[in-house]
Amino acid sequence: MIIKKLTLKNFRNYDFAELEFSDSRNLFFGENAQGKTNLLEAVFYLSCLKTFRGSRDSDVIKTGCSEASIKGIFDCYGRKIEVFCEITRTGRKLFVNGIREMRPSDHIGLIKTVSFSPDDLQLIKEGPAERRRFMNISVSQLRPGYIKALHEHNKIIENKRKILKMEEERASYLDFYDVLNEKLAKVSAYLTLERGRFLKNIEETANRVEAQISGGREELKIVYNHDSAIEDVFDEENKARIYEHLKKRKEAELASGMCLVGSHRDDFTVYINGKSARDFASQGQIRSAVLAIKVAEHEITEKDSGEKPIFLLDDVLSELDPTRRSFLLNDIGRGQTIITGCDPSMFSELSHGRIFTISGGEIANKTEN
Ligand SMILES: Nc1ncnc2c1ncn2[C@@H]1O[C@H](COP(=O)(O)OP(=O)(O)OP(=O)(O)O)[C@@H](O)[C@H]1O
Ligand SMILES: [Mg+2]
Numbered sequence: 001m002i003i004k005k006l007t008l009k010n011f012r013n014y015d016f017a018e019l020e021f022s023d024s025r026n027l028f029f030g031e032n033a034q035g036k037t038n039l040l041e042a043v044f045y046l047s048c049l050k051t052f053r054g055s056r057d058s059d060v061i062k063t064g065c066s067e068a069s070i071k072g073i074f075d076c077y078g079r080k081i082e083v084f085c086e087i088t089r090t091g092r093k094l095f096v097n098g099i100r101e102m103r104p105s106d107h108i109g110l111i112k113t114v115s116f117s118p119d120d121l122q123l124i125k126e127g128p129a130e131r132r133r134f135m136n137i138s139v140s141q142l143r144p145g146y147i148k149a150l151h152e153h154n155k156i157i158e159n160k161r162k163i164l165k166m167e168e169e170r171a172s173y174l175d176f177y178d179v180l181n182e183k184l185a186k187v188s189a190y191l192t193l194e195r196g197r198f199l200k201n202i203e204e205t206a207n208r209v210e211a212q213i214s215g216g217r218e219e220l221k222i223v224y225n226h227d228s229a230i231e232d233v234f235d236e237e238n239k240a241r242i243y244e245h246l247k248k249r250k251e252a253e254l255a256s257g258m259c260l261v262g263s264h265r266d267d268f269t270v271y272i273n274g275k276s277a278r279d280f281a282s283q284g285q286i287r288s289a290v291l292a293i294k295v296a297e298h299e300i301t302e303k304d305s306g307e308k309p310i311f312l313l314d315d316v317l318s319e320l321d322p323t324r325r326s327f328l329l330n331d332i333g334r335g336q337t338i339i340t341g342c343d344p345s346m347f348s349e350l351s352h353g354r355i356f357t358i359s360g361g362e363i364a365n366k367t368e369n
Helices: 036-048 118-125 128-142 146-165 168-213 238-248 250-256 283-305 322-331 344-349
Strands: 002-011 014-020 025-029 067-076 079-088 092-096 099-101 113-116 220-225 267-272 310-314 337-341 354-359 362-368
Touching (some): 014 362, 025 036, 025 344, 036 067, 036 113, 036 128, 036 310, 113 283, 118 128, 118 283, 128 146, 128 168, 146 250, 168 220, 168 238, 220 283, 267 283, 337 344
Parallel strands (some): 025 354, 113 310
Antiparallel strands (some): 002 014, 067 079, 079 092, 092 099, 220 267, 354 362
């Protein structure tokens, strides 16, 4: 997957910007607050139809404007794909090769990206919501049915919560509550299977990468914390197991007013040399583990789809020591990489690519190696 050209209009701090990328490495440097992260956000948006900052869509519209647009021209298995997205304060219109796409689930997975920024350290440091977000964004690019299942799951949980909040009318909704639980068991079993498969693949590759960057000193393990009624994520009986668990916990759900069973409670734990990274790892170890996970995501996306995803690296080089930096620049990411940073000397290890400067929402093509 290669992005050939990007055009931005009224997107974040850009009035208008148009640029052509190199098929290999693209380095963008500039001072703080000039538009580097915004540029990566635009590419990510064309892939995942959401901003990686976790903000609202309308936040990307330049202050004082009524709409923003992003256009990307991609090379996908040798086929040209034009993705055009118009974002207004009330919604979004998406066109792929000029044809309007109505459902995000039909688009997500077409343009594959993997992103890595200093915020991704939260993947280990923060609570489970960050880790679920990671699984959701990654798996939805790999599995066409995943995003639909996730929406269905979230809708069921929302409806269950509405019923749990009811007062006198609640009793008359309890049959419907059981119907929702049946549907929840089915969709949760699917999400568990896909998340479990993904984490298993990530663990295998990330552990190899971690050994490489730590000189064999560190072993990385990832344990998926799913519904306690499930023993093996690949077991075909999991739907029935989750349904039994839901039935068992129904009284407790009604008493507490909370949904106690479902994929919305999933999490995973990263262990380095047998100890939970969140509780024991140093800053440098956390950085390495997240780097290993992101490199693993890049590799398994390629293995799964036969195509290298676009690697978006936001401001990560300065956070890494020279060995890890060189590893990231030279040993992996042989596909297209878009890298940002403040300090041009960070890019000195690079052999080929295109260098751009960004200043106040203006992009200039500086040199080509
Ligand atoms: N909707 C918007 N309208 C106008 N400007 C915006 C909008 N959203 C963000 N900005 C501005 O865009 C500027 C550039 O942001 P960006 O995060 O891309 O900077 P950066 O170059 O990555 O900086 P750093 O090196 O600090 O990470 C910021 O000053 C921010 O306030
Ligand atoms: Mg930035």
